[in-house]
Amino acid sequence: MAITSLKLQKRPYLSATEDFALGKDSPRAFLERCLELMAAIEPEVMAFEATDLDGARAAADAATGRWEAGHPLSPIDGMPIGVKDIIETGDMPTGMGSPLFDGYQPRHDAASVRALREAGAAVVGKTVTTEFAATEPGKTRNPFDTTRTPGGSSSGSAAAVGSGMLSAALGTQVVGSIVRPSSYCGVYGFKPSLGAINRGGSLDILSQSVQGVLAASLEDAWGVAYAAASRCGGDPGYDGLIGSAALPSARKPKRLAMLETPGWDVAEDGAKAALLGAVETLAKAGIEIVTRKQDKDIDQMERALVEALDLTRRINAYESRWPLNVFHDQDSSKLSKAMRDRLAQSIMIKPEQHRDALRRRGMIRAQHAALADRFDACITLSATGPAPKGMLTGDPVFAVPGSMLAVPAISLPVFDIGGMPLGLQVLGFMGQDAAAVGIAGGLLNILHAPI
Amino acid sequence: MAITSLKLQKRPYLSATEDFALGKDSPRAFLERCLELMAAIEPEVMAFEATDLDGARAAADAATGRWEAGHPLSPIDGMPIGVKDIIETGDMPTGMGSPLFDGYQPRHDAASVRALREAGAAVVGKTVTTEFAATEPGKTRNPFDTTRTPGGSSSGSAAAVGSGMLSAALGTQVVGSIVRPSSYCGVYGFKPSLGAINRGGSLDILSQSVQGVLAASLEDAWGVAYAAASRCGGDPGYDGLIGSAALPSARKPKRLAMLETPGWDVAEDGAKAALLGAVETLAKAGIEIVTRKQDKDIDQMERALVEALDLTRRINAYESRWPLNVFHDQDSSKLSKAMRDRLAQSIMIKPEQHRDALRRRGMIRAQHAALADRFDACITLSATGPAPKGMLTGDPVFAVPGSMLAVPAISLPVFDIGGMPLGLQVLGFMGQDAAAVGIAGGLLNILHAPI
Numbered sequence: 001m002a003i004t005s006l007k008l009q010k011r012p013y014l015s016a017t018e019d020f021a022l023g024k025d026s027p028r029a030f031l032e033r034c035l036e037l038m039a040a041i042e043p044e045v046m047a048f049e050a051t052d053l054d055g056a057r058a059a060a061d062a063a064t065g066r067w068e069a070g071h072p073l074s075p076i077d078g079m080p081i082g083v084k085d086i087i088e089t090g091d092m093p094t095g096m097g098s099p100l101f102d103g104y105q106p107r108h109d110a111a112s113v114r115a116l117r118e119a120g121a122a123v124v125g126k127t128v129t130t131e132f133a134a135t136e137p138g139k140t141r142n143p144f145d146t147t148r149t150p151g152g153s154s155s156g157s158a159a160a161v162g163s164g165m166l167s168a169a170l171g172t173q174v175v176g177s178i179v180r181p182s183s184y185c186g187v188y189g190f191k192p193s194l195g196a197i198n199r200g201g202s203l204d205i206l207s208q209s210v211q212g213v214l215a216a217s218l219e220d221a222w223g224v225a226y227a228a229a230s231r232c233g234g235d236p237g238y239d240g241l242i243g244s245a246a247l248p249s250a251r252k253p254k255r256l257a258m259l260e261t262p263g264w265d266v267a268e269d270g271a272k273a274a275l276l277g278a279v280e281t282l283a284k285a286g287i288e289i290v291t292r293k294q295d296k297d298i299d300q301m302e303r304a305l306v307e308a309l310d311l312t313r314r315i316n317a318y319e320s321r322w323p324l325n326v327f328h329d330q331d332s333s334k335l336s337k338a339m340r341d342r343l344a345q346s347i348m349i350k351p352e353q354h355r356d357a358l359r360r361r362g363m364i365r366a367q368h369a370a371l372a373d374r375f376d377a378c379i380t381l382s383a384t385g386p387a388p389k390g391m392l393t394g395d396p397v398f399a400v401p402g403s404m405l406a407v408p409a410i411s412l413p414v415f416d417i418g419g420m421p422l423g424l425q426v427l428g429f430m431g432q433d434a435a436a437v438g439i440a441g442g443l444l445n446i447l448h449a450p451i
Numbered sequence: 452m453a454i455t456s457l458k459l460q461k462r463p464y465l466s467a468t469e470d471f472a473l474g475k476d477s478p479r480a481f482l483e484r485c486l487e488l489m490a491a492i493e494p495e496v497m498a499f500e501a502t503d504l505d506g507a508r509a510a511a512d513a514a515t516g517r518w519e520a521g522h523p524l525s526p527i528d529g530m531p532i533g534v535k536d537i538i539e540t541g542d543m544p545t546g547m548g549s550p551l552f553d554g555y556q557p558r559h560d561a562a563s564v565r566a567l568r569e570a571g572a573a574v575v576g577k578t579v580t581t582e583f584a585a586t587e588p589g590k591t592r593n594p595f596d597t598t599r600t601p602g603g604s605s606s607g608s609a610a611a612v613g614s615g616m617l618s619a620a621l622g623t624q625v626v627g628s629i630v631r632p633s634s635y636c637g638v639y640g641f642k643p644s645l646g647a648i649n650r651g652g653s654l655d656i657l658s659q660s661v662q663g664v665l666a667a668s669l670e671d672a673w674g675v676a677y678a679a680a681s682r683c684g685g686d687p688g689y690d691g692l693i694g695s696a697a698l699p700s701a702r703k704p705k706r707l708a709m710l711e712t713p714g715w716d717v718a719e720d721g722a723k724a725a726l727l728g729a730v731e732t733l734a735k736a737g738i739e740i741v742t743r744k745q746d747k748d749i750d751q752m753e754r755a756l757v758e759a760l761d762l763t764r765r766i767n768a769y770e771s772r773w774p775l776n777v778f779h780d781q782d783s784s785k786l787s788k789a790m791r792d793r794l795a796q797s798i799m800i801k802p803e804q805h806r807d808a809l810r811r812r813g814m815i816r817a818q819h820a821a822l823a824d825r826f827d828a829c830i831t832l833s834a835t836g837p838a839p840k841g842m843l844t845g846d847p848v849f850a851v852p853g854s855m856l857a858v859p860a861i862s863l864p865v866f867d868i869g870g871m872p873l874g875l876q877v878l879g880f881m882g883q884d885a886a887a888v889g890i891a892g893g894l895l896n897i898l899h900a901p902i
């Protein structure tokens with residue numbers, strides 16, 4: 001049954017720097033409104049695996065005091081957030097979306113979780129993930145139509161934010177796990193550059209996997225990502241998220257590349273029409289938008305992206321050998337068939353084949369990086385259409401290029417396809433997250449998100 | 452009290468491919484000789500935190516059957532090995548060298564441990580590490596003179612192999628933690644290129660940290676490293692160890708760079724004389740050996756290496772913020788003063804300072820890589836002299852360049868300074884581990900290791 005009352009209405013928006021600072025709202029009052037909504041709709045949406053409402057209330061109270069005293073810990077002090085259930089928490093179990101981890105209580109908070117608590121965030125609960133953040137779906141349903149998937153693997157994070165139960169939630173993406181559910185649930189999805197947020201204490205070990213944020217606004221997405229990265233750093237050896245605490249200023253880009261990606265062949269007509277409509281609006285606003293038909297570099301990029309999904313799956317399979325092997329040793333009956341298949345595939349891949357795949361990926365990344373000389377960013381769809389019916393998490397074809405390229409990818413919930421949300425995706429350049437978010441803000445100013 | 456009976460004698464050597472295949476020895480018989488020695492000397496050496504003798508015997512029996520049937524799982528099938536106690540094991544506790552992890556029983560084997568079991572290795576026990584593989588010493592003593600340190604942080608691995616209780620043990624190095632204890636305990640130390648062996652399931656998260664092997668012979672060091680890496684891969688995104696199961700053929704190099712490193716100023720006279728003597732022997736054998744006095748590129752490299760220790764410490768401190776922060780939250784009284792100081796230092800480092808340090812490290816790595824056009828490898832000492840008296844783990848100044856450069860580093864136990872061992876270090880080039888090991892073999896053939 002659809003929760004029609006939520007459909008494309010304005011969702012709660014934590015304007016911490018404004019309403020909290022002005023004393024017009026408080027973190028505790030805000031949290032209580034979120035929890036009221038949660039009590040009403042969570043039985044249908046099923047976005048959470050575990051909650052700690054007492055802990056969240058205590059954090060919100062402490063933040064309320066700090067805002068009243070004029071000394072918040074960060075712009076997101078007191079923000080109610082969720083944590084994808086493959087990211088460890090010292091005070092709540094972490095189930096990894098697998099019966100193998102039923103009741104598993106980690107010893108400590110993951111790096112990003114500890115950092116967000118240090119910034120004052122109120123951690124409300126653990127959000128549902130697919131099995132080990134791969135394909136086997138969890139229980140969560142799409143808040144815009146509960147007969148549809150919320151997308152995966154950050155299913156609960158997307159549904160909790162999309163339904164207004166949280167301002168933001170941590171997610172992870174290695175194929176399409178932030179951008180796709182963000183699109184399906186009408187939230188702002190921010191998958192930063194590879195390595196931008198320290199993944200310590202998460203199951204999320206693959207070489208193109210990254211932590212990111214699903215949020216009720218672009219400001220919240222950036223604010224949470226920056227609050228985490230500035231306190232826990234990036235992945236070891238990486239620059240970490242570069243920028244400052246405030247949302248990067250919205251900026252109208254001069255020239256964008258419009259990528260079809262291999263998704264164009266399978267996208268729904270309505271989705272393609274929505275993107276082409278947006279392109280027309282942006283062009284009218286004076287932005288030059290270039291496609292593969294007009295430009296040889298873009299055409300060559302499109303040709304390379306044909307490999308993105310296959311290359312990604314092979315690299316992920318090989319790099320999943322451990323820990324899948326130990327899970328298999330422990331109790332293979334508790335792995336889904338998809339996981340057992342991935343393990344079987346991983347064992348067939350020879351080290352030299354894996355090295356070839358890594359080299360090919362590196363070449364495509366370099367090819368993409370060279371586009372930065374001529375384009376401010378790339379745009380494309382976030383998904384082939386609105387969330388499909390059923391529980392399968394949908395096609396990641398539009399999201400996987402950003403994962404493979406290791407670049408910032410932002411899903412903006414600007415399209416409405418028959419009452420269901422769909423995202424426009426902005427792809428920036430590696431390490432230039434603030435620029436990408438600024439451009440996303442500039443496009444939002446022109447396109448006027450309906451939500 | 453020194454265990455003088457062990458002094459620089461030939462230690463047990465697992466010639467698996469020969470004696471096991473010929474039926475002249477069996478893994479079970481070999482293991483029993485190791486355990487007999489262990490019963491006699493472990494009370495003094497204290498190399499182990501935990502053992503699983505039943506498990507090791509069962510693994511050795513199974514391997515014995517496979518060798519008899521002519522179908523060993525790998526060249527190291529049945530080899531008795533140890534695992535540094537920051538690497539998780541599903542059947543033995545993993546104490547991380549810290550009271551915070553007293554009795555901690557991981558759910559699974561780490562990637563490398565599972566891989567080595569798959570290759571047939573008999574895991575005898577967990578070897579003592581310094582606190583979180585940093586500087587605070589454990590209980591282990593040097594088997595050549597128990598009033599001296601075994602070095603750190605792979606203290607127990609070095610002492611167990613150096614005393615003949617094991618054929619090989621896993622270690623890790625981020626500053627000098629394989630090369631230095633290998634030198635002090637007279638074993639072969641192999642720190643492979645960054646990313647060569649999958650670190651999944653180990654505390655070892657820093658960006659220049661790597662897993663490697665301390666072994667009774669070069670063949671065993673390579674065999675264990677290859678058995679692990681070929682089954683669990685390298686770190687995600689890395690090529691993993693490149694080569695084949697057999698020890699790379701010994702090869703006499705044409706031209707070597709002799710590096711003084713900042714260690715030259717603090718090395719003992721006897722150590723410097725030993726290296727210069729070896730250089731003379733190698734030169735007589737027809738190898739061209741070039742120093743900073745003769746070559747501008749080497750001189751520039753030496754100048755850059757002055758920064759190695761400071762740069763490494765700053766990068767490690769920043770990247771240690773998590774997990775040290777959560778350990779501190781849990782019970783700061785259980786962290787050593789050195790750890791609390793490192794955490795305090797980490798909090799002072801700004802993200803942009805860390806990014807500058809990473810960039811500087813990258814430039815020095817590129818500068819070193821360019822030497823490959825003109826030199827087969829670099830050689831230097833492994834340590835400033837024999838193991839010092841007392842428990843402090845010694846000066847890492849000769850080992851840290853290889854860590855910072857991310858290159859293969861091999862310590863060969865070829866020097867004898869007043870009855871105490873000291874290593875010659877061979878530094879190869881990133882990703883070219885087999886070539887470096889082949890050159891190490893070539894130098895061994897000329898220098899005739901005393902042990």
